[in-house]
Amino acid sequence: PAPAAAAERLSTAYEVRWLGLEIGAIEVGLELAPQRYAITYLARTAGILGALWPFVSDARSDGERAGATVVPRHYAGSTRRGDEERAWSVGFAPDGRAMRVEVPEDDLADREPVPGPLRVAPDPLSLAVEAIGRAGAGVVADGRSFDGRRVLQLGLACTAAGAAPEGTVELPAPQPALVCEVDGELIAGASRRWQGRDARDEERRPARVWLAQGLLPGAWWPVLVEAETRWGAVTARLVRVSALPDAS
Numbered sequence: 001p002a003p004a005a006a007a008e009r010l011s012t013a014y015e016v017r018w019l020g021l022e023i024g025a026i027e028v029g030l031e032l033a034p035q036r037y038a039i040t041y042l043a044r045t046a047g048i049l050g051a052l053w054p055f056v057s058d059a060r061s062d063g064e065r066a067g068a069t070v071v072p073r074h075y076a077g078s079t080r081r082g083d084e085e086r087a088w089s090v091g092f093a094p095d096g097r098a099m100r101v102e103v104p105e106d107d108l109a110d111r112e113p114v115p116g117p118l119r120v121a122p123d124p125l126s127l128a129v130e131a132i133g134r135a136g137a138g139v140v141a142d143g144r145s146f147d148g149r150r151v152l153q154l155g156l157a158c159t160a161a162g163a164a165p166e167g168t169v170e171l172p173a174p175q176p177a178l179v180c181e182v183d184g185e186l187i188a189g190a191s192r193r194w195q196g197r198d199a200r201d202e203e204r205r206p207a208r209v210w211l212a213q214g215l216l217p218g219a220w221w222p223v224l225v226e227a228e229t230r231w232g233a234v235t236a237r238l239v240r241v242s243a244l245p246d247a248s
Contacts, residue, residue: 008032010216013240014225019232022047026236030129032216037070038062039125056080059147061125063092068133072096075123075147090148096121101148111149114188118144118151131156135178135211135220150189157181161210176213178220181206204228215241 009031016024024047029040042058044050059077063070071094078087086107091100098119122130124145134141137160145152161179183206207227211220225236 010221011240011242012215012221012238014236015239016043016046016234016236018234021049023049023234030216032065035064035066036062037065037126037129039129041125054082059125061123061129063126065129068130070122070126070130070133072121072123072126075125077147088148090123090146092121092123098146098148103148107149110192112188112190112192114146114149114151118188119146120144121146123147124152127154132211132216132220132222135180137178139180144187151187153185153187155181155183155206158211177223178211180209180211182209183207204230 009029011029012027014026014028015022016026024043024045027040027042031038038060039062040058040060042056044056045053057077057079059075061072061075063072063074065071072092074089074091076087076089078085080086086104088103088107089100090098090102093099098121101119122143122145124147127143127145131141131143135156135158137158139156139158142153142155145154158178158180161177205228207225209222209226210224212223213220215221221238223238227234
């Protein structure tokens, strides 16, 4: 099989822990071609939390690309909590405007409206693809995402971090690493049901994301995420990587 460093399609898995306890699992898949991309995300609760509160969230985004620049075309997401399932999607025009948004009526009724000027690409997954393509020591950037339901403002600041952190998946060879602080704020589409809980916590520290090379040609990939929450520290650690054959 082709080595991971040469893969155009990548499948990764992360173990999510809270205060040392396993609480979730995340799978992320990425397909890169010279003029297109697709990224998928699947998260679920695990361990005791999964038994008490089974929850699954997934999303997919695809579009066109030119180097590190992406042009999203379609985003779809869903959540499943017990017997309750909710799905939504958004399609983007070439200029980035959302030309088709499909969100359940009860979800729309529960949220503050998103103004027209904010209903534009990229979606969260496309923004992540662009971020890893542009990451580097000293890079400071910000961006905004729209997933059909809400708008997030995100900031990124990266510095060199030496070697990748221990305890993550073994990389093909010793690789340099970046550590990036990622901060976010919900600016439109807040849930009325959770009014106040989506508000920005001024005392909350940005999440820290370690990225390493060697998994994608010429690009970085997250290997460890640390985030502080009101309930304690949460980590997502890369535990499995598979290079998939190119399907183009």
